[in-house]
Amino acid sequence: MPCDSLEQLVDDILIEILCGLPVRDILSVRQASKRLSFVTRTRNVWHHKFCSEVLGRGPSLSEDGSRFLSVSSSDLEWRTRRAMRLHKKWTAIDSVKACTFEVPAEHGPARQVMLVPEAWRILTVHENRVLCWQLLDSLDSGLSVQPSGEYAFPSDDAPRLVRDSAGSDIIALGSRTRHQMPVIIFSVAKHPSFVERHVIPSLPGLLVGMWHHLLFCDTTMPDVVEDARGIEIRDWRHHGGGTVLCPKFHPSCGDLLDLQIFSCHLLVVWDAAIAVYPMPEIPEEGQTIAEPVKIYLFAERVSRPIAFTTCRANLDTASAAAANSSTAAQALTIIARPKFRPYGLVHSVMRPLIGDTSDFPFSLTRIPNRTERICSALSCGSSGRGIWIDCKSVLRCSPAPMMLPSSDIQYTVDFVPNPVWTLNTRLNPETACMDFDEGMGLIVVGTEGGKVSIIDLA
Numbered sequence: 001m002p003c004d005s006l007e008q009l010v011d012d013i014l015i016e017i018l019c020g021l022p023v024r025d026i027l028s029v030r031q032a033s034k035r036l037s038f039v040t041r042t043r044n045v046w047h048h049k050f051c052s053e054v055l056g057r058g059p060s061l062s063e064d065g066s067r068f069l070s071v072s073s074s075d076l077e078w079r080t081r082r083a084m085r086l087h088k089k090w091t092a093i094d095s096v097k098a099c100t101f102e103v104p105a106e107h108g109p110a111r112q113v114m115l116v117p118e119a120w121r122i123l124t125v126h127e128n129r130v131l132c133w134q135l136l137d138s139l140d141s142g143l144s145v146q147p148s149g150e151y152a153f154p155s156d157d158a159p160r161l162v163r164d165s166a167g168s169d170i171i172a173l174g175s176r177t178r179h180q181m182p183v184i185i186f187s188v189a190k191h192p193s194f195v196e197r198h199v200i201p202s203l204p205g206l207l208v209g210m211w212h213h214l215l216f217c218d219t220t221m222p223d224v225v226e227d228a229r230g231i232e233i234r235d236w237r238h239h240g241g242g243t244v245l246c247p248k249f250h251p252s253c254g255d256l257l258d259l260q261i262f263s264c265h266l267l268v269v270w271d272a273a274i275a276v277y278p279m280p281e282i283p284e285e286g287q288t289i290a291e292p293v294k295i296y297l298f299a300e301r302v303s304r305p306i307a308f309t310t311c312r313a314n315l316d317t318a319s320a321a322a323a324n325s326s327t328a329a330q331a332l333t334i335i336a337r338p339k340f341r342p343y344g345l346v347h348s349v350m351r352p353l354i355g356d357t358s359d360f361p362f363s364l365t366r367i368p369n370r371t372e373r374i375c376s377a378l379s380c381g382s383s384g385r386g387i388w389i390d391c392k393s394v395l396r397c398s399p400a401p402m403m404l405p406s407s408d409i410q411y412t413v414d415f416v417p418n419p420v421w422t423l424n425t426r427l428n429p430e431t432a433c434m435d436f437d438e439g440m441g442l443i444v445v446g447t448e449g450g451k452v453s454i455i456d457l458a
Helices: 003-007 011-019 023-030 034-039 043-055 065-070 073-092 317-323
Strands: 097-102 112-116 121-125 129-138 142-152 159-163 170-175 181-187 195-203 206-211 214-218 230-235 243-247 256-262 265-270 273-278 287-289 294-297 302-309 332-338 346-352 362-366 377-380 386-389 393-402 410-422 433-437 442-447 451-456
Touching: 003 034, 011 034, 011 043, 023 034, 023 043, 023 073, 043 073, 073 393, 097 142, 112 159, 112 442, 121 159, 121 451, 129 159, 142 451, 159 206, 170 195, 170 206, 195 214, 206 256, 256 302, 256 332, 294 362, 302 377, 332 377, 332 410, 346 410, 377 433, 386 433
Parallel strands: 112 433, 243 287
Antiparallel strands: 097 451, 112 121, 121 129, 129 142, 159 170, 170 181, 181 195, 206 214, 214 230, 230 243, 256 265, 265 273, 273 294, 302 332, 332 346, 346 362, 377 386, 386 393, 393 410, 433 442, 442 451
């Protein structure tokens, strides 16, 4: 339709037409007149394009991208165009922007790094405090950061930061080494940098995970009483109330590595096995003991870093319900460093079983190694795009189709051997910390000596 004809339409009809146009056509219409320029910048248009082009196509910004929908129209446009640009160039990234900054020596090296993409911030965790850095990007000076806040933890203890794996802007801060310590719940997406939401005076174990209102702690330390060992789950919104315990089912299952929500179940991942539990329902009082639905053994013991991905776009509620049915089951790829080998990765796929009518119709299959390189750091997004670092080289991984016996075509992760960036410092796998946001194309890496590197792939 010619732009002259668009000028004759009322705003409501014009906005509806713009929502159906590709982004490049919207930008062309913008050049036609002052009125069209104004209408192409309205929030309704970019809300629609953000949902369809970003949240609906795999380069998702988080497990729950809905929290981005409260940002301004110009910010939605910028994020949409950025995510589409990254999606287009992902398979052949030839140039990136990067910067490295040094944390003041009194804070020591970063123990953890975390991206807050909706606020364009970075959190770094140090000996007794969490620092917040505002990320700046300009055409003249490129990437840079400036300090924007900090939160001090008790000086005699090292903090651990846990983000909400469901994708909200909520994080939890607890002790890295001691149980019976307080846990503070923050919101970090708005100003000021740390908005305190709730304080739990004492946690019986170490903080290890968070999903929506559920808080997970590990009570398997030697100094915790024998009958309370496992993963204890509570509702952080309630001051008292009950808990659910997922007990450590056998001493030989090893150390706790991670937790994952998949197909409406909780996966507790140990270095030798995966225990699958139904999603917990927290009682009003007391403690209930959860029994595993299934237990899977790894073909080889694994260690951190570990990553999970379904190699598909994030889904809205209706689509997610459909995807959990047997006709649309998805596979879960689990990638981890081997515990007793210095090289390669243990690559496993939890794939759906055709005709299985159990509550959790999946089997765990190991597939051949995709790489024999050392892996010091690893992070994958839900779409299968991810970043891994060997010693100094920053490399990509991408979704790839696979065919397994007695199974439909599924997707897993394949590794791209060509580096997109090389760090100045060799990473130690035991102390390396890295975070990657697949929608914004940002990587942050903490290295020894208090240096933090930021790499912008978009």
